[in-house]
Amino acid sequence: MNLSLPSETIFHAIESTIKDYRKFAQKNISEKIKDMTIDQGMVLLFLNEHPELTQKEIAELVFKDNASMTRMINTMVQKKHLKRSINSKDRRRYIIEITDKGKDVLKTLPPIIHQNRNSSLKGITKNELNQLEIILNKIRTNCAKT
Amino acid sequence: MNLSLPSETIFHAIESTIKDYRKFAQKNISEKIKDMTIDQGMVLLFLNEHPELTQKEIAELVFKDNASMTRMINTMVQKKHLKRSINSKDRRRYIIEITDKGKDVLKTLPPIIHQNRNSSLKGITKNELNQLEIILNKIRTNCAKT
DNA sequence: CAAATATAATTGATATATCAATTATATATA
DNA sequence: TATATATAATTGATATATCAATTATATTTG
Numbered sequence: 001m002n003l004s005l006p007s008e009t010i011f012h013a014i015e016s017t018i019k020d021y022r023k024f025a026q027k028n029i030s031e032k033i034k035d036m037t038i039d040q041g042m043v044l045l046f047l048n049e050h051p052e053l054t055q056k057e058i059a060e061l062v063f064k065d066n067a068s069m070t071r072m073i074n075t076m077v078q079k080k081h082l083k084r085s086i087n088s089k090d091r092r093r094y095i096i097e098i099t100d101k102g103k104d105v106l107k108t109l110p111p112i113i114h115q116n117r118n119s120s121l122k123g124i125t126k127n128e129l130n131q132l133e134i135i136l137n138k139i140r141t142n143c144a145k146t
Numbered sequence: 147m148n149l150s151l152p153s154e155t156i157f158h159a160i161e162s163t164i165k166d167y168r169k170f171a172q173k174n175i176s177e178k179i180k181d182m183t184i185d186q187g188m189v190l191l192f193l194n195e196h197p198e199l200t201q202k203e204i205a206e207l208v209f210k211d212n213a214s215m216t217r218m219i220n221t222m223v224q225k226k227h228l229k230r231s232i233n234s235k236d237r238r239r240y241i242i243e244i245t246d247k248g249k250d251v252l253k254t255l256p257p258i259i260h261q262n263r264n265s266s267l268k269g270i271t272k273n274e275l276n277q278l279e280i281i282l283n284k285i286r287t288n289c290a291k292t
Numbered sequence: 293c294a295a296a297t298a299t300a301a302t303t304g305a306t307a308t309a310t311c312a313a314t315t316a317t318a319t320a321t322a
Numbered sequence: 323t324a325t326a327t328a329t330a331a332t333t334g335a336t337a338t339a340t341c342a343a344t345t346a347t348a349t350t351t352g
Contacts, residue, residue: 001256001257001260003191003256003259003260005191005192005195006188006191006192006207006208007192007207009263010267010275010278010279011164011167011263013278013279013282013283014160014163014164014167014282015164015209016209016282016286017160017282017285017286017289018157018160018161018164019209020285020286020289020290021157021160021285021289023289024289024290042152045149045151045152046151046152046153049151054299054300054301055300055301056299056300056301061152061153062152063161063162063165064338064339065339065340065341066300066301066302067301067302067303067339067340067341068338068339068340069301070301070302070303071302071338071339072338090299090300090347090348091300091346091347091348092299092300092301092346092347092348093299093300093301093347094300094301110147110149111147113149114147114149117155117157119288119291120285120288120289121156121285121288122288123284123288124281124284124285128277128281129156129281131274131277131278131281132156132159132277132278132281132282133156133159135270135274135275135277135278136159136160136162136163136278137159138269138270139163139166139167139266139267139270140162140163140166142265142266142267142268142269143163143166143167143169143170143266144166144170145265200329200330200331201330201331202329202330202331210308210309211309211310211311212330212331212332213309213310213311213331213332213333214308214309214310215331216331216332216333217308217309217332218308236317236318236329236330237316237317237318237330238316238317238318238329238330238331239317239329239330239331240330240331293352294351294352295350295351295352296349296350296351296352297348297349297350297351298347298348298349298350299346299347299348299349300345300346300347300348301344301345301346301347302343302344302345302346303342303343303344303345304341304342304343304344305340305341305342305343306339306340306341306342307338307339307340307341308337308338308339308340309336309337309338309339310335310336310337310338311334311335311336311337312333312334312335312336313332313333313334313335314331314332314333314334315330315331315332315333316329316330316331316332317328317329317330317331318327318328318329318330319326319327319328319329320325320326320327320328321324321325321326321327322323322324322325322326
């Protein structure tokens, strides 16, 4: 069996890329906002655009499971970025609101993220990005098949 | 600030792809080999080709830190896939050997991994893969710049 | 409508990851 | 050569993730 080493595969390149981007982005966030992780920032961005999202839905968007999301939101409530209240329409869910402190973060965060995205994609054409997305989608589709 | 949601970005697509691949690969491994994670499997593959690797070097190859690698190798030693012994050439390092039980795994594992890679890359041309790698490298380079 | 099934969130147990400090050894340099 | 610096690995404290079981509520269906 002549198998290339994991480090020589495209999967290694993919994983390495996202980890490098996360490190880069986290560093730039931490310089400006204390005690704020990328994942927490993403939760704020999602809730800001879609306040009706359930914890389960947010979890999926940021690649966590339900249990992790419960705990993540607990800490964000403790840190006073979010407020949880009962949803009388469906008492299994919560209404999750962004507090004033959370809104302050939402003033500072977007320009940093914008900058992170721009500088990490510098020199890459629109066409290349399209290509990249198409190929990644093929891989995802293949992995979804049994 | 008009920022697209994280889920609409290429970074989301990249992260989603590698997570889907990992899930897919882990599932196929677990069906054939009990109690074996992808990461442990990769450590075996690397050590098999490069027995002289230090824990630190292996850590980097599988995207962990030193502390995690220490603990990971501890469990692999406990499970009798690896054997650690003193390296008299440099007493800070260890010599890490693959046991017979580890070698058994190395008979079963490669065809599974080969199959995982093949099926997840089905329908993707050599040229597309090259493109993919080039673009990912551009992103990595950008993230490495301050 | 009652029972069965599904869904959202939580919890506890466990595993894994991360950070800073520490230990042991090796290498560089004054 | 003695001291400073660098490196490999470990440890303890803490944070985060994952799995299975549980709780509470909604929805479906016989």
